[in-house]
Amino acid sequence: MGGYKEYKIGVIMFLVVFAASMFMTIGLGGVYLAKIPATQLALSKQVHYGSSAWSIKDPLMKGLNQPMVTKRGKSFNDPVGVGKKIFIREGCWHCHTLLPEQSMDWEYFGAPPLAGDFVGESPTVIGSDRKAPDLMHIGSRMPSVAWHLQHHKDPRSVQNKSIMQSFDFLDKKELKALAKYMVSLK
Ligand code: HEC
Incomplete structure (x- = not known):
């Protein structure tokens, strides 16, 4: 013993x-x-934060990619952050991924994902199951805010066989933020 x-x-x-x-x-x-240096995609998603990556001062990365940003003591809405929150709340990720996976994907949906694409993002919305096109680089394919507004309000008005539901119940501000988030995904 x-x-x-x-x-x-x-x-x-x-x-x-x-x-x-x-x-x-x-x-x-x-x-x-x-x-890991932030890529252009990561930088475009965090306009107000520059290239800061993970930091001991903000271990859970709560300060990044948030709907509300504080700059020089003033708080204001960041449309890209608000749009991302709506993307999560409305379950867009049930159908869409933000992570092109195979080489065929890279032809259709743009560049392969890089580690730097996720710098400063919490949470990432890479998704787990795909029923619809990958959106990681949607802002490069579809840079028009007006197109996204129309598509979210009435998907079948621009893609006649789309199975995507309409998001016309969102108010104007929310629709705009969502469109801005889409366009930020370069
Ligand atoms: C039920 C599944 C489903 C959900 C939920 C869904 N979508 Fe879609 N989405 C689709 C399908 C299918 C397509 C392809 C047809 C089309 O363009 O409408 C699509 C297309 C898109 C496109 C164009 C992609 C391209 O490459 O042309 C965007 C942008 C988009 N969706 C954004 C969103 C956003 C933002 C949300 C949440 C507010 C959302 N989707 C929720 C199924 C879905």
Whole structure:
């Protein structure tokens, strides 16, 4: 039977291994993440934040890509952040991914995803199941806010066989924010 001393050594060893693995995951992982440069796509999504990546001051990245931004002591709505929130709230991600996956995808939906595309984003809305076109680079394919407004209000007025539901119940401001979010996805 092991005595009290062995028990104590066991607990200490466990704590040392635990602390080391936490340090490697959070500490070294954070340093590594902070070194990934933001791509143009990431920058366009976080207009007000510049190229800041993960930072120890904001470990959960709560300050990035939020509907409300504070700049020089003033708070205001960021249409891209508001649009992203609506995208999440309305479940657009039930049908759309924001992550082109295979080479065929890259021909249709634009460039392959890069690590830097997700810099500063929390949450990412990559989706898990796709029933509709990938939207990661929709702003490059479809840069017109007016087109997105019309499509969200009445998808079948621009794509006559579309199975996408109409989002005409959203108010004008929300529709506009959603369109701006779509166009920001370059
Ligand atoms: C029930 C599934 C479904 C949901 C939910 C859905 N969509 Fe769609 N969406 C589609 C389908 C199918 C298409 C392709 C036909 C079309 O263009 O309407 C599409 C097309 C699009 C396109 C054009 C893509 C392209 O490459 O031309 C955009 C932009 C878009 N959806 C945005 C949205 C947004 C924003 C939401 C949430 C407010 C949303 N969708 C919710 C099914 C869906």
